[in-house]
Amino acid sequence: MAIKSYSRGEVAKHNTEEDLWCIIDTRVYDLTDFVDAHPGGNVVLREVAGKDATKEFYGLHRQEVLIKYEDMCIGSIEGEKPTIIIQRAGELSQVPYAEPIWLRPEFRSPYFSDKHRLLQKTVRKWVDTYLYPKAQQHEAEGTYITTSPDLIQQMVKQNLIGMRLGPGKHLHGQSLFGGVMKGEEFDYFADLVTMQEMSRVNARGFSDGNLGGLVISLTAIRNWLQNEKLRDYVTKECMEGRKFTALCISEAFAGSDVSGLRTTCEKTPDGKFFIINGTKKWITNGMFADYFVTACRTDKGFNMILVPKQEGVEVTPIKTSYSPAAGTAYVQYDNVKVPIDHLMGKEHDGFRVIMGNFNHERFGMACGSIRKSRTMVEECLKWSNQRQVFGKRLIDQPTIRAKLAKMISIVESNQAWLESITYQMNNLSYAEQNKLLGGPIALLKQHITRGAHEIADEATNIFGGRGITQTGMGKAIEMFNRTYKFDAILGGAEEVLADLGVRQAMKFMPKAML
Structure with a gap:
């Protein structure tokens, strides 16, 4: 359907509450039926009735608001x-800098293939x-993902649950996202x-x-459960979205200090x-888990038991700083009897x-934390470019540019380090990864989370x-700003x-250097 054109003079005639139009970036919106429903009240809309409200709109709203209310757009300025x-x-x-350098068309990367680019494009559209x-x-x-079985089945359909476990035989023979990539690739x-x-939401x-708890616990089941029949059965249940798992290590007495565990078997x-x-605390997805991968103390060491x-x-x-949607739980085991083949x-x-x-848990957290930090860079660049203070844009203030430069440097350097480690993961065996990459991934x-601390501080000050x-x-x-600390604590606190x-690193220090 052709878009109707109006002159600015025509728009100016619609300047009352009973007949209220305005212009936002040359597009004409009829807000007459929205006056009483406007979250900011009717006064704000009366002030822009019949006028160009572009500056006022972008001083208060995000672009997504226009997309949400597209049906109110009745035409454009001739x-x-x-x-x-x-x-x-x-x-x-x-x-x-809103996208990593490998995704920017003007740059190149030695790591990512056309298959990776197609996967990124497909996953982003789905997300x-x-x-x-x-x-x-x-x-x-604050509701659990289990209340959206349609979403879970969407992920099953795309083989996304299996993809989130990382590369492996569980994906072989599978078609990912409708054939965008083979499981072996x-x-x-x-x-x-x-x-x-997926971190962009x-x-x-x-x-x-x-399914964060599933991601960090089903990998352990896949790699370590000796009972192959049970392993494959649980894997199938989870991959089909019928059952869920949680990793239970942390306790009130032992967080990052795993050696202090008191739960016994x-x-x-x-x-x-x-x-x-015993008990476990801060267990992600624990509220809706069907299986608990549980760390226990024995008389001679530790056991991990399904x-x-x-x-x-x-x-x-x-209750934590973020939404109950995480399903964070306190778990109690009271004389729980488990078959020996669940070891x-x-x-x-x-x-x-x-x-x-x-x-792999820490690798995944690193990927997500960097992406969320990059979103802060994008938001601050957009806001600094449109926000007017003291007669000029924020971006025209040297102190704001210095903050942005700091944020950009942190994100870009961390992404580069992440990609370097990812290359090593691609070319080392599982045993070699455990031997060589534990320290680098931890660092x-x-x-990344130290950088997120600085980014959160600068971004909050920029937005006021x-x-x-x-x-x-x-x-x-x-x-x-409210939730970045989760990445700094979960999976091992920064200091640890x-x-x-x-x-x-000291394990590889040559004695000749002493």
């Missing part, structure tokens, strides 16, 4: 063209059109792409609630079962399982009051990871 770019679902941002609105809904309502760069794209609690006299007693939800396993919600790894050698499972994660408001222009900044990185 002979004039819009100057503001509307980014549609699936499109790359044209804001400098923008389907995942984002669901994420916002669950974040706001899914490498750690494809893993990076998938995790970074700006719903931190939901992001962990979106003892064999029954006949040697056929383990009896587990514990089905059963009598004696009780879960209680824990993961060797008996008394569970510490090896715990440590071996951390690399990368703590460096909007940066501490959960709606409107600064809602992404507020979310990041920094120390781990140095201690790991």
Whole structure:
């Protein structure tokens, strides 16, 4: 249908509450029926009735508001063209540094192939059109992903659950996202792409609630559970979206200090079962998990045991800084009886399982934290370019440019380090990764979250009051500032990871240098 054209004079005649039009970037909007429903009240709209409200609109609203209310657009100004770019679902941002360098058309990368680029484009379109609105809904309502079986089945259809576990045989023979990539082609760069794209939903609690517990626990089941029949059965249940798992390591007495675990497991006299007693705290997805990958103390070390939800396993919600959508739980084991073949790894050698499972978990957190930090850079660049203070744009102030330069430098350097480590993951065996990459990945994660701390501080100051408001222009900044600390603590606190990185390095220190 042809878009009707109006002169500015015609628009100016519609200047009352009963007949209210305005112009936003050469487009004409009829807001007559919206006056009483406007969240900001009718006074604001009366002030722009019949006028060009472009400056006023972008001083208060995000671009997505226009997309949401597109049906109110009745035409455009004759002979004039819009100057503001509307980014549609699936499109790359044209804001400098809003995308990693490998995605910018003017640059090249030695790491990413055409398959990776096609995967990124496909996943982004799916995230923008389907995942984002669901994420916002669950974040706001505090509801678990299990209340959206349609979303889970969408992920099953795309083989996204399997992709989130990382590369492996579980994907072989599978078609990913309708044939965009074969399961055998899914490498750690494809893993990076998938995790970074899914982190763009700006719903931190939901992001962990979106099977985050499954991602970090099913990998352990796949790699360490000796009972192959049980392993494959649980894997199939989870890959089909019918059952969910959670990783249970942290306790009130032992967070990053895994050696301080107090949950115990003892064999029954006949040697056929383990009896587990103790508690776990801050367990992601624990509220809706069907299986708990549980770290326990033995008389000679540690065990990792797959514990089905059963009598004696009780879960209680824990309130945190982000949405209850994460399903964060306090888990209690009261004389829980589990068959001996639910042991993961060797008996008394569970510490090896715990440590071996951390690399991919921390890698995934690094991917997401960098992507969320990059979103802050994009938001601040856009806001600084449009916000007028003291008679000039924010971007015209040297102190604001210095803040932006700092944020950009942190994000770009961290992305480069991440891609370098990803290349090593692609070319090292699982055993070699455990030996060589534990320290570098730990240092990368703590460096990223330290950088996120600085980015959150600078971004909030750039946005001012909007940066501490959960709606409107600064809602992404507020979310990041309130929740970035989760990445700094989950999977190992910054201080512990920094120390781990140095201690790991010292293992390779040549004695001749002493």
